Amino acid sequence: MKVLKFGGTSVANAHNINLVKNIVVTANGNKTIVVVSAFGGVTDQLLQTAKLAASNDKSYRTILNEIEERHLTTIKELIPIHSQSKVLSIVKSELNSLETLLEGAYLIEETTPQLLDKIVSYGESLSSYIISEYFITDGLNAIHKDSRELIKTDESHGKAMVDFELTNSNCRDFFSNSSNEIIILGGFISSSKKGNPTTLGRGGSDYTAAIIAGAIDAEILEIWTDVSGMYTANPKIVKQAKPIPLISYEEAMELSHFGAKVLYPPSIQPVFSKGISINIKNTFDPQHPGTFITKNPSSKEESVRGISHVEHISLLSIEGPGMVGIYGISKRFFEVLSLAEISVVLITQASSEHSICVGVSILDADRAVKALNTSFEYEISQGKIKPIIVEEDLSIIALVGDNMKNHQGLSGKMFSTLGKNNVNIRAIAQGASERNISAVINTNDVKKALNALHEEFFEENIKQLNLFVMGVGNVGSKFLNQIKQQKKYLKDNLKLNLRVIGISNSRTMYFDENGISLNSWENLLPTGEKADKAKFFDTINTLNYRNSIFVDNTASHEVSETYNKYLKNSISVVTCNKIACSSEYKNYKNLKELARQYNAPFLFETNVGAGLPIIDTLKHLIASGDRILKIQAVLSGSLNFVFNNFNDETTFHDVVKQAQEEGYTEPDPKIDLSGIDVMRKILILARESGNQLDIDDIENQPFLPQESLDTKNNKDFFASLKKYEDDFQKMYSDAVKNDSKLKYVAQFENGKASVGLQQIPKGHDFYNLEGSDNIVLFYTERYPNQPMIIKGAGAGADVTASGIFADIIRIGNF
Structure with missing residues (x-):
């Protein structure tokens, strides 16, 4: 004999009940015992009616009418018209008795545990009767049996204790003498030895099925529900959760005790002692093997089940x-x-x-x-x-x-x-x-x-990184495109799964908890809500995803001031925004401390040299015990581009304009040409070398006229460049006369830093630096004469995006 139990979702409506019938018909066995719950949600409705009635609230009648309508509709959908009369009559009579009980609660304005047991028992009593009549009218050799006649308990209403000696005797006598192939019973309900209705508590339908299975030494107990077995975690919370094919009784009890709701913990006990296996199956996917619970599952399974x-x-x-x-x-x-x-x-x-x-x-x-x-x-x-x-x-x-x-x-x-x-x-x-x-x-x-x-x-060591990207302009859009291109490669080769959960520009922000499609983010972003930096943070914090990373692709001072909030909430920060790391030393130091304290990486490789591994190399030198003696560098791709293209056949104005249009400079080119940007970069390198330095400690030797530096907008700035063209031409001609090239150089040595335009002679490492390339020379105790050199493209959206990408991968490998 087999015992099959079907939960509330499995018998929620006529369509589902038909699925149940098909499963029962195909069950192999000389006798099949079917235990059913109340129609999905009905038990909660019954409890609600009792509560409202006891509160002298007449609205309980509305819910009672809904319960009645649902049961009568199900009868009409399942049972042929010529067979409906008897079933409708019995069900209406039962519902009338239920109404009388609720009216009593309404009049006396209270319920007792005993009365509640009577009220909620109607759910399983009605569902089991209706389903049995459907089976019978469909030609099956089926019969309905009231569980209260078999399962006997004490008088503890709400969660009665089963008298197993009497119950087992009742079950053995009835099922051994029954000639029907299919026997349908209601779960959850029982009665005391005095005949008073009792219930078996939460998960009582599972318990009913297990009690019967244990009493009759069933071949197997099948628990049919709306999921394909017990999962490695709650699939509603963990999308990657998967069914557990094989599990022991003890493991199943532990998991069900700690929230795995597909099985009620006491259900296992009656079958555990008899060694009867349990199979948890999906009513809506009956071919799926589900979870098999047995006494001695294979010991080769995972250590954590x-x-x-x-x-x-x-x-x-x-x-x-x-x-x-x-x-x-x-x-x-x-x-x-x-x-x-x-x-x-x-x-x-x-x-x-x-x-x-x-x-x-x-x-x-x-x-x-x-x-x-x-x-x-x-x-x-x-x-x-x-x-x-x-x-x-x-x-x-x-x-x-x-x-x-x-x-x-x-x-x-x-x-x-x-x-x-x-x-x-x-x-x-x-x-x-x-x-x-x-x-x-x-x-x-x-x-x-x-x-x-x-x-x-x-998950086979595949680490999921959840990204929240602020700034999706030139650099940001390239970054998102690189993620899209490399997503499969990262998952297959580096075991990293990158999801972009939130994006924002200065106007709107958009979130998708399951990950934003990188094929359509440009269309989705305008449909989002108004951009709000505080709300962007609050949303990330509320989502509270593991391995969350805030990516700042802006040049905003306001955004840089939010890093501390992210780090304090263990949200990693990756940024190409140089403002935070070149702000007051106290703030820089605090951000580094927060990153350590809250185990949230704070990476800013692109602050210096875009995608070049300058900061990362410097960190490795320091970590390995080397000490920096001197740094010499050309750190501005924009200025290198400008002075590599400026000559006596062009104007300084036109070259700067070209650099701005091609994205080599900041939107305000004065930030680059004033030397501020380079000062920030050498300051960051000095700090990462272990030195305490502030921006005011750096000597700036400007090459721009003061009038140009004092301009308030780009129009006036470019006008001033035309005005002083002769000065710029003289700088160029002086360098040519000395067989040199103009390079904007940053230097740090003996605790002091400086930036300024220099004439670089032939043979120097900086002389042949082309295009917008950067170069850094690290003179250290290990490299005192021949420096360690890092050279390459130091500006441009693609390389900056790739540097941000590299920081993301570093965090993934953290």
Whole structure:
């Protein structure tokens, strides 16, 4: 014999019930026992009607009418017209009895546990009867049996205790004597030995099926639901979660206890003791194998079988000097909770005996605190024990697996993964069996924690990076295009999965929690909301994704001032914006400290040399113990472009204009030509070398006339360049006379830095620097005479975007 249980979603409507019938018909076995839940959502509706009626609220009748209409409609859709009369009559009679009960609650303005059991029992009673009649009228050899006649309990209404001796005897007698091939029963419902209706509590339909399966030594118990088995994590939260094909009873109980809602934990017990396997299957995908729960699954499976969680937890702590070495404190503590009928979800105790910490449902927290404070009133008044400490808005996450005990370092791997994502752990619990490692965290961090852990343990080491890009102009658009081109390569070769979740320009911002399509982002962005830097941050913080990276492609001072907020929330920052790293040393230092403190990389390779690995190389030199003696560099691609193209056949004005139009300069070219941009770059290199320096400490030798430097807009600036053309031509001719070229050079040596236009003679490393290239010479203790040279394109949207991309990959490998 097989026992098949179908949940509320599986019997939610006539279409689904037809699917159930097809599954039952194809079940192989000499007898099939079908246990069904109430139509999806009906139990909640019944509870709501009872609550409204007891509150003297007549609107309970509206919901009651909805319940009636739903059941009658289902009958009419399932059962042929000529067979409907009897079924409609019986169902209406039952609904009339339900209405009488609710009217009683309305008149006396209260409900009792016993009355509630009577009211909610109508859900399963009606669904099982209607489904059995549908099977019968469709020609199946089926019969309906009221579960209350078989499953006997005590008088504990709401969550009755089963009398297994009597129940098993009833089940064996009935099913062995029944000649019908299919027997349909309602789950969840039972009755006391006195005949009063009782219920088996949350997940009671699973429990009913397991009780029957255990009583009759069934061949197998199949739990049919709306998902294809138990998953490695909640698929609604972790999109990459996958069904677990094979699992042990113990693992299944652990996962279901910690929130895997496809199975009710007590359901396993009646079949566990008999060694009856459980198969969790999908009503809407019956060919999928689902999850097979058995006594001895293959030991070759993964060490961690699944990750689960329980929400709405409060943490209660009792602590104080009066606990140390005093016998009976723990006994009293748990005895109080037991007498108050409060279930403890998690327990942890300090080895010093100074504190005990337990997790309970948030619904029980107030009662627990009141009971405990009352019980320990004397010790609290004497200062031996502190009043109970309560922490709310918490959840428990748990790694589960039978083979975890055979693998070293799993706890370290778990806590390291959470730490990297700034998930604060409030309490930890691990049983001696090592089948479960649990941690209490803030509820806001659950999604991030589950995804990070799932990625670490189940996704073939593919790391997902969630990007939020501000500035999608010239550089930003190139960056997004590079991600699109390289997405598959990164996933296949570097095990990195890049998703762009948010983008913004100065006008609008757009978010997609599942990732923005990089084929259509330009069309999607205008449909977003008004750009708001504060709201952009708030959205990222609220989403709270693991491995979040804020990418700043702007030159905005305001945006640079937000970096500290991102880093404090463990959101990495990648930027080509030089303002933050060249601001006051105190701010630069603070950002670096925040990055270390909150484990959030702060990378700015493109601040110097665009895509050239200048800063990264410098970091490696310092980290390896080398010391910088001197830096000489041409750091402005724009100025190098200008002076490589300026000669006696062109005008300085035209060359600068060309550089601006081709994107080599900032929108305001004066930033480049004044030397400010180069000052920022040499300042950053000096700081990254370990020197404390500010922008005012750098000597600037300007080549522009003061009048040009004082202009307020580009129009006046370019006009001034025409005015002083003769001066610029003289600079050029003087260099030619000396057989030299003009280069704008930055230098740092002996704690001092300077920038300025210089004549570079033939034979110098800077002389043949072409186009917009940059070059840096690092003189160090290891390279004192022949410097380490880094040379290449130092300006342009493509190379800058590639530098940002490289920083993203560095974080991915972090």
